[in-house]
Amino acid sequence: xxxxxxxxxxxxxxxxxxxxxxxxxxxxxxxxxxxxGDLSAAxxxxxxxxxxxxxxxxxxxxxNNIVEHAYRGGGGAVVLRxxxxxxxxxxxxxxxxxxLPGAVLLTNAQPPLRLVESGFGWPxxxxxxxxxxxxRAGRWNRLRLRLSTKARPV
Amino acid sequence: MKLDWEQRGGVVHVRVPDPRIDAAVAIQFKDRMRGLLAExxxxxxxxxxxxAVDFIDSSGLGAIVAVKRGLDPIPLDLAALTxxxxxxxxxxxxxxxxxxxxxxxxxxxxxxxxxxxxGMSPPDCAAP
Numbered sequence: 001x002x003x004x005x006x007x008x009x010x011x012x013x014x015x016x017x018x019x020x021x022x023x024x025x026x027x028x029x030x031x032x033x034x035x036x037g038d039l040s041a042a043x044x045x046x047x048x049x050x051x052x053x054x055x056x057x058x059x060x061x062x063x064n065n066i067v068e069h070a071y072r073g074g075g076g077a078v079v080l081r082x083x084x085x086x087x088x089x090x091x092x093x094x095x096x097x098x099x100l101p102g103a104v105l106l107t108n109a110q111p112p113l114r115l116v117e118s119g120f121g122w123p124x125x126x127x128x129x130x131x132x133x134x135x136r137a138g139r140w141n142r143l144r145l146r147l148s149t150k151a152r153p154v
Numbered sequence: 155m156k157l158d159w160e161q162r163g164g165v166v167h168v169r170v171p172d173p174r175i176d177a178a179v180a181i182q183f184k185d186r187m188r189g190l191l192a193e194x195x196x197x198x199x200x201x202x203x204x205x206a207v208d209f210i211d212s213s214g215l216g217a218i219v220a221v222k223r224g225l226d227p228i229p230l231d232l233a234a235l236t237x238x239x240x241x242x243x244x245x246x247x248x249x250x251x252x253x254x255x256x257x258x259x260x261x262x263x264x265x266x267x268x269x270x271x272x273g274m275s276p277p278d279c280a281a282p
Contacts, residue, residue: 029178053209053238060211064177111246117220120212120246127245152241 015046015149020083025063027071027078027095032063035080048151055089055147058128061121062093062143070097070141084149088130091145099136100143155179157186164198166191169258170207175214184217188224198228203258205234210242219248233258 021042025035036056043052059080066078081092111123125132131146158169168187175183191200202218204210210218222230233255235243243249 029176033174033176033178050237050241053241056209057211057238057242060176060209064211064213067177111248113247115219115223115248115251117216117223118212120215120248124212124242124245 014087015048017043017046017082017084017089017149020081023080025078025080027063027067027076027097029064029067032060032067035063036060039080039082047149050152051147051149054128054152055091058125058145058147059091059093061125062145065121066093066095066097066141070095070100072098087149089145089147089149091147093143093145095141096139097141100134100141155182155186157183157190159190161194161197164196166194166197166200167203167258168200169203169205173207174209175207175217176209176211177213180213180217183214184220187217187221191221191225200225200228200230201233201255201258202230203233204239205236205258208236208238210239212246215242215246215248219251222252229253231255 021039023035023039025031036059039059040052040056043055047055063078063080066076067073070076076095076097079092079094083090112119125145128147129145130148131144133144135142155170155172158171160167168190170183172179191197202221218230218232231253232243234257235254240249240254243252243254
């Protein structure tokens, strides 16, 4: 009981996004852009600028992967849920496209280190997320992420 | 996606006026950059001014890298990176492959040149 109460009560002085945010969107590059714009505007009301930028970049990479790989450009439903716990954003992204090859979450953590045109997405996600978990539940892909809401030290 | 550009001597200055180079416009950005650079004559350096851009994702980054590779051996330098864009180049370590200028130098990016009808030829209009 005490744990549950603490979970919903952020420490005093921590900027808080308030109620959980839930967004449904179609897996399409322009819909992703629009959803990220709305989300960033909502987060910018309370979170530091660098935390908003970090969240937008990570979600752009996750959502672009869904557009390109899970739905292969054919579109489909995506559900995005965010809530804040202390100084972390807990994020769930669900789609019912093709499953993620399991190894992707374990490898590919390093940026390419060569002048190449792709392969940046997962390294960006890996380097900015505090925690990352993927599961396939029935026909749904569920990716859970934790991101810091703290300002990035300069 | 619109690109503002002008050539001064051997240097082509390109300014991206849109705030985002993301997956929705990455291919268009790449094609328009290639199109306008194909029109220039005698360029020995290209400066891409990103001072108005506050968001680039991996698709946009890939498009910039593709333009740079396509230009080789002519260098593609970057100018006026905003903090989120600079962060992206650091995170992906692509900063190691680009010369980054703190300021846009001159040309298409300077406010004085923005209204100059001679210096600013949108690539769409310049095509024969």
